[in-house]
Amino acid sequence: MDLAFIPSPSRGVVELGPIPLRGYAFCIIIGVFVAVWLGNKRWVARGGQSGTVADIAVWAVPFGLVGGRLYHVITDYQLYFSEGRNWVDAFKIWEGGLGIWGAIALGAVGAWIGCRRRGIPLPAWADALAPGIALAQAIGRWGNWFNQELYGKATDVPWALKITSAEDGRVPGTYHPTFLYESLWCVGVALLVIWADRRFKLGHGRAFALYVASYCAGRGWIEYMRVDDAHHVLGVRLNVWTAIVVFLLAVVYLVLSARKRPGREEIVEPAAVAAAPDGASDDAEGAAKSEDAAESEDAAKRDGAAKLAKGKDGGAEPASAPGAKAPKASEPKSKPESAEKS
Secondary structure, rough: OOOEEEEEOOOOOEEOOEEEEEHHHHHHHHHHHHHHHHHHHHHOOOOOOOOHHHHHHHHHHHHHHHHHHHHHHHHHHHHEEEEOOOHHHHOHHHHHOOOOHHHHHHHHHHHHHHHHHHHHHEEEHHHOOOOOOOHHHHHHHHHHHOOOOOEOOOOOOOOOOOOOOOOOHHHOOOEHHHHHHHHHHHHHHHHHHHHHHHHHHOOOOOOHHHHHHHHHHHHHHHHHHHHOOEEEOOEEEEEHHHHHHHHHHHHHHHHHHHOOOOOOOOOOOOHHHHHHHHOEEEEEEHHHHHHHHHEEEEEHHHHHHHHHHHHHHHHHOOOOOOOOOOOOOHHHHHHHHHHHHO
């Protein structure tokens, strides 16, 4: 008897009048909003304009959804094109089935188009968005919970996921909640990227590469636990091989990029720099000038004090400013001379 487990929802859709609210789609939408919100904050902190991340996301998100669906349909084509299946189901994205590898790859194409139109470097934009993407994945994985899919091997651990549906070959029971494992891992990836970016000032796409490498490290062992149908290469699931290859590519990029272009981009959005004189840069420039003037005034005061002290100690008179009258102390000296002459 299982004393503790994670229950699965009885259904993955809620009917709001004529509008069906599907849990999977709802999780994806929330994830996108979180990614754009966090990415915008990081972009502005890097010197970009508010709203730029959202403008480019308008290109990246649709491309990413198409790419994610294409990867899923291509790698699991038997679910849609084998005997007894309906190929029209390949277009029903709300029922689940997005491959993160295709989403990132084709989403990057859309982001490149958006960045090119705005005249900003794609690597800098990707760095700003990297932890937000990880959080979006963490939220999106709960869509698998709504659909009772992509669970792991059978287990009786207290945090096991209880599957109740018997559709599409499912066997009711308790299984490892791989959706939860990956969700928590993605939260850790987001925190790691934020910390490393602050600590090492990552630039030129290295924050994004760190996200990719750290995600792949977790996806490899989580994917190995899953029991859903998948293609195998040399006895290993295809997605495990993909995670290994992408992990190596990300690490190579990290190393080579750090050697060729160390540091971080000074300007991430030229339009923000062009608009700066009307705003905050004037204040910063004025503050810098005021600070320089204050330092010069302090230095002058210190020099004057030093000369005055020297005059008192050595008997020398302090230097007078140009145009200043001679000190009255010298007048009595002339009077005795005139008196002697008279």
